[in-house]
Amino acid sequence: MDAAALQKQVLELRRQLAESRARNRAMWSLLAEISQRLQASSTSIKAAVSSLLDYDIFWDGSTQHEFLETIDDSVDQGSNLIVLMTLAFRSEASSLEMKPETHTLQEILSTVLDTILAKMPGLELKVDFPPEGEPVFVDYGYLAVALRLLLEVLIEPEPPPAQIELLAAEAENSWLLDIGPIPETIGVAIGHLCQDRFDELLTSDNFLPLSPEKLLKLFTASRIFRLQDIQLDVQTGETEKAGLRLSIPVARPGQ
Amino acid sequence: MNSVKILLISEEPNILRTLRRNLISRGYEVSIALDDQEAVDMVCCEEFDLYILDLDFKTPQVDGLAICRQVRELSHAPIIVLSTVGSEATKIEALDLGADDYQVMPFSMGEFLARVRSALRRWATYRTGALNQNNVILSGELLIDTESRQVTIKGDEIHLTPTEYELLHYLAQNSGKVITHRELLQSVWGPEYGDEREYLRVFISQLRRKIEADPLRPAYILTEPGVGYRFARDR
Numbered sequence: 001m002d003a004a005a006l007q008k009q010v011l012e013l014r015r016q017l018a019e020s021r022a023r024n025r026a027m028w029s030l031l032a033e034i035s036q037r038l039q040a041s042s043t044s045i046k047a048a049v050s051s052l053l054d055y056d057i058f059w060d061g062s063t064q065h066e067f068l069e070t071i072d073d074s075v076d077q078g079s080n081l082i083v084l085m086t087l088a089f090r091s092e093a094s095s096l097e098m099k100p101e102t103h104t105l106q107e108i109l110s111t112v113l114d115t116i117l118a119k120m121p122g123l124e125l126k127v128d129f130p131p132e133g134e135p136v137f138v139d140y141g142y143l144a145v146a147l148r149l150l151l152e153v154l155i156e157p158e159p160p161p162a163q164i165e166l167l168a169a170e171a172e173n174s175w176l177l178d179i180g181p182i183p184e185t186i187g188v189a190i191g192h193l194c195q196d197r198f199d200e201l202l203t204s205d206n207f208l209p210l211s212p213e214k215l216l217k218l219f220t221a222s223r224i225f226r227l228q229d230i231q232l233d234v235q236t237g238e239t240e241k242a243g244l245r246l247s248i249p250v251a252r253p254g255q
Numbered sequence: 256m257n258s259v260k261i262l263l264i265s266e267e268p269n270i271l272r273t274l275r276r277n278l279i280s281r282g283y284e285v286s287i288a289l290d291d292q293e294a295v296d297m298v299c300c301e302e303f304d305l306y307i308l309d310l311d312f313k314t315p316q317v318d319g320l321a322i323c324r325q326v327r328e329l330s331h332a333p334i335i336v337l338s339t340v341g342s343e344a345t346k347i348e349a350l351d352l353g354a355d356d357y358q359v360m361p362f363s364m365g366e367f368l369a370r371v372r373s374a375l376r377r378w379a380t381y382r383t384g385a386l387n388q389n390n391v392i393l394s395g396e397l398l399i400d401t402e403s404r405q406v407t408i409k410g411d412e413i414h415l416t417p418t419e420y421e422l423l424h425y426l427a428q429n430s431g432k433v434i435t436h437r438e439l440l441q442s443v444w445g446p447e448y449g450d451e452r453e454y455l456r457v458f459i460s461q462l463r464r465k466i467e468a469d470p471l472r473p474a475y476i477l478t479e480p481g482v483g484y485r486f487a488r489d490r
Binding site: 036037039040041042043044045046047048050051054057059063066067070073074077210211213 | 267269270272273274276277280281311313314315337339340360361362363364365367
């Protein structure tokens with residue numbers, strides 16, 4: 001190898017190292033932000049428990065119930081964050097193992113939509129997918145989690161969107177799942193995630209409207225999609241609002 | 256009927272619910288602001304005796320420290336700041352922006368309520384005027400009228416927050432005597448305090464900026480390194 005080629009290789013290695021450091025910093029700062037959210041949950045729990053343990057005041061049955069509800073809700077919040085962090089960091093450490101099998105996409109979508117509607121009963125979902133078609137080759141559990149995380153981010157803005165549309169259509173070798181509309185910020189964030197520019201998400205002012213929790217959800221969902229060879233793209237039209245397109249591979253013969 | 260009015264500022268429903276229930280059960284009148292705009296609107300149109308501000312807003316556009324500054328600009332009443340961040344730098348920043356106390360989360364309700372009572376005691380003293388046999392403390396060009404709670408330098412009135420006033424008053428009352436950090440914290444903030452030296456650093460520096468001709472070479476409030484502070488006698 002001549003000196004020029006060697007020099008080029010060194011520069012490339014340096015670039016990769018810098019990228020990797022930036023990425024690490026981003027992950028750690030995100031972890032710190034999420035830990036702070038966990039502290040908020042533990043604050044609610046501690047405040048409610050210590051209220052119940054206080055003997056200077058008599059709490060009637062309904063107030064006691066209110067404190068218990070607070071504890072219940074805060075435990076759920078904390079536990080959801082822990083699950084999210086576990087998934088995100090396992091995917092980052094490449095220890096998230098996918099076990100793909102053949103499944104019908106319709107069944108997975110129904111499961112996910114049930115969960116989302118249970119969380120937000122008033123949400124208007126426009127769903128259109130053919131009742132039959134080729135099966136997909138995916139890890140059912142993880143795909144359901146990734147879709148749920150993605151939809152949660154889409155329905156969480158204040159005020160929530162009037163309607164979310166899910167349209168599934170079979171194409172050659174894959175199912176195309178279109179989800180929309182999506183806010184511009186989320187579209188840009190997902191665009192960065194698709195290009196593996198995760199660290200930029202945390203340093204750019206463009207993403208200020210996205211909370212660390214939402215970023216971590218998007219990050220985790222995009223990682224799970226990638227681990228299952230599912231392509232995620234942001235679709236933008238000149239007149240239409242932006243949307244997402246997932247290309248989910250169909251099962252090949254023998255799978 | 257206790258008519259003490261408290262404004263809770265937070266967007267975390269579970270924290271709000273628990274704090275509100277506890278405060279109401281102890282006879283306080285509690286209002287809630289969910290973001291910066293609501294907080295400012297409420298502070299503008301109503302007089303509160305205490306503000307409890309949760310700094311950790313999830314919504315990235317809402318800055319808890321900016322709310323602290325805005326509330327302080329609009330009101331003299333004490334501000335207790337709540338945050339999961341326990342670093343000294345953040346505490347100092349919050350105190351610098353006008354907070355009177357900083358409670359790191361999580362906390363027990365007993366501890367929280369003790370801080371509420373301390374803050375309200377200071378506020379009540381400030382509003383009613385401290386009872387002092389000698390109504391005027393004079394040192395050099397600094398005059399403290401303990402009845403009207405007015406502080407003047409060369410005849411010009413200096414605006415102090417209730418906590419700054421209490422601190423100056425306590426030191427001036429004991430002029431010439433070294434007051435330890437612990438004694439000062441317990442006398443001004445309340446008996447539950449004692450280790451919060453960063454509070455003193457911030458408030459003493461604010462006071463010096465207001466009353467000293469050269470805050471870097473103070474003439475009134477002198478530092479006794481490692482021990483506390485002393486108000487210069489007979490300037």
